[in-house]
Amino acid sequence: MTDEFGLLDTDVSAPPGDEWEQIDLTDTEADRIARKRDREFEAFQKRIKDADQFKVEQSVFDDATFGALYKLVADGHIDAFGGPISTGKEANVYEALGADSEVAVKVYRINASAFKQMRDYLEGDPRFEGIGNDKGKVVLAWVRKEYANLERAQRAGVRVPRPIAVERNVLVMELVGLVEKRARRLAEVSIENPETAYEVVREYMRRLYSAGLIHGDLSEYNMIIHDGELVVIDLGQAVTVHHPNSDEFLQRDCENVASFFRRQGLEVSTQELLTFLTDPEVDPTR
Numbered sequence: 001m002t003d004e005f006g007l008l009d010t011d012v013s014a015p016p017g018d019e020w021e022q023i024d025l026t027d028t029e030a031d032r033i034a035r036k037r038d039r040e041f042e043a044f045q046k047r048i049k050d051a052d053q054f055k056v057e058q059s060v061f062d063d064a065t066f067g068a069l070y071k072l073v074a075d076g077h078i079d080a081f082g083g084p085i086s087t088g089k090e091a092n093v094y095e096a097l098g099a100d101s102e103v104a105v106k107v108y109r110i111n112a113s114a115f116k117q118m119r120d121y122l123e124g125d126p127r128f129e130g131i132g133n134d135k136g137k138v139v140l141a142w143v144r145k146e147y148a149n150l151e152r153a154q155r156a157g158v159r160v161p162r163p164i165a166v167e168r169n170v171l172v173m174e175l176v177g178l179v180e181k182r183a184r185r186l187a188e189v190s191i192e193n194p195e196t197a198y199e200v201v202r203e204y205m206r207r208l209y210s211a212g213l214i215h216g217d218l219s220e221y222n223m224i225i226h227d228g229e230l231v232v233i234d235l236g237q238a239v240t241v242h243h244p245n246s247d248e249f250l251q252r253d254c255e256n257v258a259s260f261f262r263r264q265g266l267e268v269s270t271q272e273l274l275t276f277l278t279d280p281e282v283d284p285t286r
């Protein structure tokens with residue numbers, strides 16, 4: 001194996017995790033905090049609302065989101081907020097200071113328009129049976145799913161941001177890269193050695209698949225390069241292999257990855273990649 005791009009060594013004896021772990025949706029501590037509105041919470045909310053880095057977003061953060069942030073601070077997962085790293089369709093990502101390292105805080109907006117798409121990914125995932133139509137619940141389930149997916153990917157030997165905490169619509173994870181200098185996406189770096197990068201990506205895809213997960217939105221935009229390491233991010237939509245559309249998602253991931261590396265001058269086909277991931281006869285160490 002190679003050091004470049006930091007392919008993780010893996011302990012093959014480690015089980016990927018419980019296929020059917022249930023995701024607990026009953027915890028509404030953040031809502032309780034927001035409802036109770038004690039003086040300390042009010043002061044916290046005012047402080048955040050006045051902070052420069054949240055100026056743009058304050059109108060889209062609902063009270064329970066402030067409740068979630070408050071809880072994460074109270075639990076010691078967040079010490080201080082930094083600026084935004086990314087403002088996406090469904091979520092904003094901020095840098096922050098955690099208990100003993102820098103963290104990334106991904107805040108999903110409950111009223112995001114992608115709600116219906118979320119439902120399509122959750123429906124058919126055995127971990128979310130009976131989730132229903134409640135918007136808040138769906139987003140909450142989504143964030144829990146992202147957290148659970150990160151844990152599972154990590155156990156499977158895939159380099160992902162280490163998940164730290166999850167509270168309602170807010171996910172705290174390891175910040176990959178420096179505070180002042182955002183880590184680059186694969187799409188933004190020129191890769192000197194695309195063969196090695198491809199081998200690492202393909203091996204991570206295989207490990208994910210062996211652990212029963214399909215990323216579902218894998219492309220050069222959801223992989224970041226930092227310190228010679230390739231890190232797979234954005235696992236919110238990842239589904240288990242039991243999902244009715246899992247084949248379609250896997251096919252699309254393979255197409256995106258193969259086409260990116262073809263543009264880097266490699267001769268790779270979608271089919272070849274698909275076979276590498278799914279065919280138990282393929283020896284991954286070859």
Ligand SMILES: Nc1ncnc2c1ncn2[C@@H]1O[C@H](COP(=O)(O)OP(=O)(O)O)[C@@H](O)[C@H]1O
Nearest residue numbers: 085086088089093104161173174175176233234
């Ligand atoms: N753990 C992290 N460490 C460093 N940067 C991150 C991290 N998570 C996300 N980012 C940055 O935020 C961007 C958006 O995050 P992502 O999880 O892909 O959300 P989205 O659903 O908006 O695409 C990423 O492209 C990356 O630049």
Ligand SMILES: [Mg+2]
Nearest residue numbers: 221222233234
């Ligand atoms: Mg993304």
